[in-house]
Amino acid sequence: MKKELMIQAEWCKGCGICAAFCPKHVLEVKNEKVEAVRKEDCILCGQCELRCPDYAIWVEEVSE
Amino acid sequence: MPSKLIQKYMREEHLPHIWCPGCSHGSFMRAVAVAVDRLGLDHDKVVFVSGIGCSSRSAGYMDFNTIHTTHGRAFAFATGIKMANPELEVILFTGDGDASAIGGNHLIHACRRNIGITTLVMNNNIYGMTGGQYSPTTPTGEFGTTAPYGNIDRDFDIAELAKAAGATFTARANTYDLNQATNLIQKAIEHKGFSLVDCLSICPSYYGRKNKKGDAVKMIQWQKEHTVSVQKAQNMTEEELQDKIVCGVLCDYDYPEYTEKYQQIIDRVRKD
Numbered sequence: 001m002k003k004e005l006m007i008q009a010e011w012c013k014g015c016g017i018c019a020a021f022c023p024k025h026v027l028e029v030k031n032e033k034v035e036a037v038r039k040e041d042c043i044l045c046g047q048c049e050l051r052c053p054d055y056a057i058w059v060e061e062v063s064e
Numbered sequence: 065m066p067s068k069l070i071q072k073y074m075r076e077e078h079l080p081h082i083w084c085p086g087c088s089h090g091s092f093m094r095a096v097a098v099a100v101d102r103l104g105l106d107h108d109k110v111v112f113v114s115g116i117g118c119s120s121r122s123a124g125y126m127d128f129n130t131i132h133t134t135h136g137r138a139f140a141f142a143t144g145i146k147m148a149n150p151e152l153e154v155i156l157f158t159g160d161g162d163a164s165a166i167g168g169n170h171l172i173h174a175c176r177r178n179i180g181i182t183t184l185v186m187n188n189n190i191y192g193m194t195g196g197q198y199s200p201t202t203p204t205g206e207f208g209t210t211a212p213y214g215n216i217d218r219d220f221d222i223a224e225l226a227k228a229a230g231a232t233f234t235a236r237a238n239t240y241d242l243n244q245a246t247n248l249i250q251k252a253i254e255h256k257g258f259s260l261v262d263c264l265s266i267c268p269s270y271y272g273r274k275n276k277k278g279d280a281v282k283m284i285q286w287q288k289e290h291t292v293s294v295q296k297a298q299n300m301t302e303e304e305l306q307d308k309i310v311c312g313v314l315c316d317y318d319y320p321e322y323t324e325k326y327q328q329i330i331d332r333v334r335k336d
Binding site for chain 1: 067068079083085090091268279
C-alpha cells in the first residue's frame with residue numbers, strides 16, 4: 001500500500017501547529033489554510049495528523 | 065472526506081468543530097478515538113458523557129452513545145448509566161471548571177466510590193466558553209477576565225485531588241506528547257475502577273492571550289519545555305522540578321469497583 005499526504009482545507013483553521021512541528025518543513029499556512037508547499041520532501045511520518053486539532057491533514061493509505 | 069479514523073469514530077456532519085484555532089481539545093478527542101480503536105471496543109458498548117463547557121462539546125462529536133448533560137453533573141449521569149448497565153464502557157469528558165468547581169462535589173464522590181468511569185479532564189486553566197474567567201486551575205498570580213489584577217486563589221491539582229478522594233488510576237497528559245496522551249487514555253479506559261487523566265490542554269484565545277503566552281505553537285513549545293515524565297522526575301531534585309509539570313501515570317492500584325460490590329449485595333440479598 002502506498003501512503004499519501006491528504007489535506008482537507010475547508011476544515012483548516014490556520015493555527016500553524018502542523019507547519020511548526022513538521023520535521024521536514026513541508027507545510028506552510030497561506031491565507032489561513034495549510035498547504036504542502038514542499039510535498040516532495042514529505043516523509044509521511046504523520047506528525048501533522050497526530051497534532052492537527054481540526055483533522056484537516058492526515059496520511060492515508062491509497063491503492064497504487 | 066476526512067481520514068478513516070475520523071469517519072469511523074466521529075459525526076462528520078458536525079465537523080469542523082466549534083473550538084478556536086489551535087485549541088488542543090480536538091487533539092485530545094482524536095487521541096481518545098485512537099485509544100478506543102486500539103482497544104477494539106464495540107461502538108454500542110461505549111457511552112460518552114459530558115457536562116458543560118468547551119470540553120463538553122466532545123460528546124456531540126463522537127459517534128457513539130452520547131449524552132451532553134448539565135454543568136458539573138456529568139459524574140452523576142455517568143454514575144447512573146454505569147449502575148444501570150455495568151457492562152458499558154463509560155467515558156466522561158469534562159473541563160477544569162466543570163470537573164473541579166461546578167462538579168467538584170460529584171467528582172470527589174465518584175472517586176470515593178471507585179466506580180468504573182474513565183474521566184478525561186480537558187484542563188486549559190480557564191473558562192473558555194464564557195469568555196476567560198479564571199478557574200480553579202488558573203495558576204496563582206495569573207490573569208483572567210475576572211482576575212484583572214492576578215488570581216489570588218491557590219490552584220487545584222486535579223489529579224492529586226482525584227487520588228486523595230479515592231480514584232484508583234490517575235495520570236497527566238500534555239499537548240506536546242500526544243502519543244503519551246493516547247497511551248495514558250488507553251490505560252485509563254482499561255483500568256477497572258475510577259480513572260482520571262488530567263489532559264493539559266491549551267487555550268490560545270483566552271488563557272493564552274490574557275497571560276501573554278503567545279500563539280498555539282508557543283504554548284505547545286512551553287509544555288514541551290516544562291513537562292517531564294514520571295520516570296525522569298524520580299531522578300530530579302526538588303529545585304529542578306520547581307517549574308516542571310510531571311506527566312505519566314501518577315497512581316494505579318487495585319480496589320473493588322463499585323458496581324461489582326453492588327452486584328454482590330444484590331446476589332447476597334436474593335439468596336437470603
